[in-house]
Amino acid sequence: MARNLLKAGFSLVVHNRSKGPVEELVKEGAEAASSPKEVAQRAEVIITMVPDSPDVEEVILGKEGVLEGAKAGSIVIDMSSISPLVSQKIAAEAAEKGVKMLDAPVSGGEAGAVKGTLAIMVGGEQEAFDRCQDIFKAMGKSVVRVGSVGAGGFTKLANQIIAAINLEAIGEAFVLGVKAGVDPQLIFQAIRGGLAGSNMMESRVPTILERNFKPGFKLKLHLKDLNNALAAAKDLGVPLPITSLVQQMMLALNAQGMGEEDNGALVKLLEDLARVEIHKKS
Numbered sequence: 385m386a387r388n389l390l391k392a393g394f395s396l397v398v399h400n401r402s403k404g405p406v407e408e409l410v411k412e413g414a415e416a417a418s419s420p421k422e423v424a425q426r427a428e429v430i431i432t433m434v435p436d437s438p439d440v441e442e443v444i445l446g447k448e449g450v451l452e453g454a455k456a457g458s459i460v461i462d463m464s465s466i467s468p469l470v471s472q473k474i475a476a477e478a479a480e481k482g483v484k485m486l487d488a489p490v491s492g493g494e495a496g497a498v499k500g501t502l503a504i505m506v507g508g509e510q511e512a513f514d515r516c517q518d519i520f521k522a523m524g525k526s527v528v529r530v531g532s533v534g535a536g537g538f539t540k541l542a543n544q545i546i547a548a549i550n551l552e553a554i555g556e557a558f559v560l561g562v563k564a565g566v567d568p569q570l571i572f573q574a575i576r577g578g579l580a581g582s583n584m585m586e587s588r589v590p591t592i593l594e595r596n597f598k599p600g601f602k603l604k605l606h607l608k609d610l611n612n613a614l615a616a617a618k619d620l621g622v623p624l625p626i627t628s629l630v631q632q633m634m635l636a637l638n639a640q641g642m643g644e645e646d647n648g649a650l651v652k653l654l655e656d657l658a659r660v661e662i663h664k665k666s
Contacts, residue, residue, distance in 0.1 A: 385433065385463070385523045388500040390414060392522035397426045420444070424453030429516060430460045436608055437466040444474055456482030459512050461519070463504075465489045465544070465605070467612050468537030469619070471507070475533040484512040487533055489540035490524065491547075493587070493600040501525045505543070507536035541616060544609040548630045548647075550584040555651035558589070562660045568593060569664060588648040593664045597645040604643030607634040 386409055389396055396414040399422065400406050410416050417423045420443045424430050430450050432443050440462055444450040450460055460478055462471060462485065475485040486508035496502040502524035506513055513529045520527040530539045557580075561571045572589050575581065591597070610631040617624045633653050642649050655661050 385431075385497050385502075386414065387412065388497075389519065389522050392518070394519065394522065397423050399423050419448040419453075420450045421448045421453035424450045424455075424458065424460075428455075428458050429519060430454065430458065431463060431519075432460065433463045435464070435605065437470040437612075440464050440466050441470065441474065445477060451478060451481055451483065454478070454481060454483045458483050459516060460485045461488050461516060462486070463488050463490055465540050465609055465612075466537060468507075468534035468541070468616060471537050472534045475508075484509060485533055486512055486516065487536040488520070489536055491540065491543050492524070495587075495600060497523070503543075504528070505530050505536045505539040507531055507533045507539075537612075538616065541609065541613040544606065545613055545624065545627050547584055548606060548610055548634070548650075549626055550582055551588060551647060551650050552630045552633065552654075554585055554588065555654040558592070558651070558662045559654045559658045559660055562662050563658050567665050568662050588646075591646065592648050592651055592662050595661075595663055597642075597649045599644065599646045601647050602643065603634055603645055603647045603649050604638055606647040607631065607638055607643070610634065 386396055386398060390409070390413050396409065397417050398406055398409050398414045399417040399420055406416050417426065432440060432450065434440055434443055442449065444460060454460065460483055468487065471487040478485045486506055488504050488506040490502040490504050492502040500523055503526040504520050504524040506520070506527065506529045510529065517527070530536060558568050558571060562568050576585060610627060613627060614624060614631060633650060637649060637653055642652065651662060
């Protein structure tokens with residue numbers, strides 16, 4: 385995402401806990417900073433992208449964090465996938481310093497980030513959103529403001545629910561077909577163009593057939609998103625019965641040490657239950 389911003393002509397000041405990515409970006413024209421605070425001191429728009437709610441709070445609100453260095457009138461864009469309630473809390477603290485915040489989680493995985501084709505769902509004030517349009521367009525092909533701060537996060541949770549249940553359904557369907565002796569490649573070819581076809585099917589079935597579970601989006605991160613969705617649903621009084629089931633399936637796989645694998649590894653649990661494996665026929 386940072387590389388695509390550089391390609392679009394933006395000047396970047398970058399910081400990361402792991403130095404390797406910083407060194408790569410510096411070679412491509414970015415400037416390095418020693419802390420989130422220093423990034424904020426040297427930039428008008430500060431983008432954060434870290435794993436979960438506690439990480440965002442530490443980077444923005446913590447010691448040497450963004451708000452210690454941010455100037456009044458600057459904008460913080462958090463593109464992490466976190467609890468929308470935490471986004472609203474951070475936005476309130478930022479507002480006390482005259483700093484605006486947008487929550488702008490993304491969908492599209494590693495491939496979308498590399499290609500600059502992410503779907504970006506944004507919550508925050510219209511004026512701040514308008515100021516950042518060119519920034520978003522450098523990273524994504526779909527940029528939609530969905531409401532005030534927190535709305536981006538709730539939209540991302542909706543996205544992750546659909547993606548998780550879709551992935552589980554793909555696993556059940558292909559396990560059934562393989563158990564019946566049907567070639568999974570032919571199942572894929574037969575149904576991909578019909579009503580059951582989906583982006584999830586197009587992106588995951590080929591890698592499952594190849595038994596390639598190198599992460600495009602780690603299972604443990606999808607589990608984190610479902611945990612956040614269920615927590616938000618509890619607060620809102622919304623039952624999510626199927627989401628709860630898929631969350632438990634991912635939790636089981638994570639406990640077995642598969643959290644670092646692609647979320648497509650969800651099919652392994654279904655394969656184990658049926659004692660089959662989905663793979664290309666030789």
